[in-house]
Amino acid sequence: MNRKGIIKFFSYKLLRFIILMIAVAIFSFILLDLSPINPVTVYLKGAAVSEAQRTILNQYFGVGVPLHIKIYHWLLNLIQGDLGTSLIYRAPVIDVITQKFIASLALMTLSWIFSGIIGFALGVVAGKNKGSWIDKAVKVYCYAIQSAPSFWVGMLILMVFAVYLGLFPIGFGVPIGVSSTDASFMDWASRLVLPTLTLSLVGLAPIAMYTRNELIQVLSSDYVLFAKSRGEKGWNLVKNHGIRNILLPAVTLQFLSFSELFGGAVLVEQVFSYPGIGQTAVAAGLQSDVPLFLGIVLFSAVFVFVGNLLADISYYFIDPRIKENEFND
Structure with a gap:
């Protein structure tokens, strides 16, 4: 096996890997967006809050934001190596x-x-x-x-x-x-x-x-x-x-x-x-x-x-x- 063949092999694998990651990210995001689970409701666990507080939580959890905007910002952060912050652990993902x-x-x-x-x-x-x-x-x-x-x-x-x-x-x-x-x-x-x-x-x-x-x-x-x-x-x-x-x-x-x-x-x-x-x-x-x-x-x-x-x-x-x-x- 020659060096050129090895480079070609791993380049092909890298291209497949990039396409796989993009496809997995987009489809996973779409499926999660279609989920009936409301993150604000889960976070509150039945606690009573004011409308102003719920609005702040909706903004924090991204509730009501159009899907394409959420995907765009998430992919942009992903390219920069930022997977976001976990809403459960309050720590970087x-x-x-x-x-x-x-x-x-x-x-x-x-x-x-x-x-x-x-x-x-x-x-x-x-x-x-x-x-x-x-x-x-x-x-x-x-x-x-x-x-x-x-x-x-x-x-x-x-x-x-x-x-x-x-x-x-x-x-x-x-x-x-x-x-x-x-x-x-x-x-x-x-x-x-x-x-x-x-x-x-x-x-x-x-x-x-x-x-x-x-x-x-x-x-x-x-x-x-x-x-x-x-x-x-x-x-x-x-x-x-x-x-x-x-x-x-x-x-x-x-x-x-x-x-x-x-x-x-x-x-x-x-x-x-x-x-x-x-x-x-x-x-x-x-x-x-x-x-x-x-x-x-x-x-x-x-x-x-x-x-x-x-x-x-x-x-x-x-x-x-x-x-x-x-x-x-």
């Missing part, structure tokens, strides 16, 4: 997102790693033992977990391990009454176990099934049959001819799961009251915090785009021959 994302990053990173490793391992074991009880057990688990909503899985795990067995705290990021700066590592880690377990159990199913199917196809190919005729068998056969050929699509699928991981984290954080970006997004939507909600939407789009970009880049570390034309054409 970028600061709120950064603070909340640190908590979510630990949850999503651990879940992403565990689901990828365990899912790939289960897929390899099931594919090698096609038709056995192990294969059937893996398939039943994957079909069952993929048909179950992540919040339902989270509530089930919460009831079993936190309520009935009492092995872990019920939820929250730190103990009640303790600030995040005063909490110990074990206080934080113990509350991270169940949300991570939930996301991992849900996320490993597609990886396991995809890996199983790919390995079965590889093991039935002509070159594997030729290897068997030379005396290769068992795990040596799978290691030398199977894993090498299924690793690339498995890694690609793992990076492409960023969008599902982010969406699952939103629901799981609600179940466990985990103070991350997902719970913040729900609060911003319910309380009509437009600047914060739009900031989170843009951030999630960046998160998914980066995952797809890393999937493309990973091709060249695993097999440089893949997509060579995308760099050099």
Whole structure:
């Protein structure tokens, strides 16, 4: 691959990224503007105020301002790197997102790693033992977990391990009454176990099934049959001819799961009251915090785009021959 091809590749990706951000921003703003939730009513929570005070609040929240004017000013501020001020936290949106994302990053990173490793391992074991009880057990688990909503899985795990067995705290990021700066590592880690377990159990199913199917196809190919005729068998056969050929699509699928991981984290954080970006997004939507909600939407789009970009880049570390034309054409 030459330097010119690399520059062309990343220029194309950058152009797609800019178009994506503009489209996401505009459509999200339109959908929020069509929402029946009145931010002033939510902010007041039934409190009685004078008409003059309500007028001031309407001006502050942008109620009654034409949609195209709001979009124009918001995009103008966005270009300057200003996402606005959160109406809930009374702080810059970028600061709120950064603070909340640190908590979510630990949850999503651990879940992403565990689901990828365990899912790939289960897929390899099931594919090698096609038709056995192990294969059937893996398939039943994957079909069952993929048909179950992540919040339902989270509530089930919460009831079993936190309520009935009492092995872990019920939820929250730190103990009640303790600030995040005063909490110990074990206080934080113990509350991270169940949300991570939930996301991992849900996320490993597609990886396991995809890996199983790919390995079965590889093991039935002509070159594997030729290897068997030379005396290769068992795990040596799978290691030398199977894993090498299924690793690339498995890694690609793992990076492409960023969008599902982010969406699952939103629901799981609600179940466990985990103070991350997902719970913040729900609060911003319910309380009509437009600047914060739009900031989170843009951030999630960046998160998914980066995952797809890393999937493309990973091709060249695993097999440089893949997509060579995308760099050099």
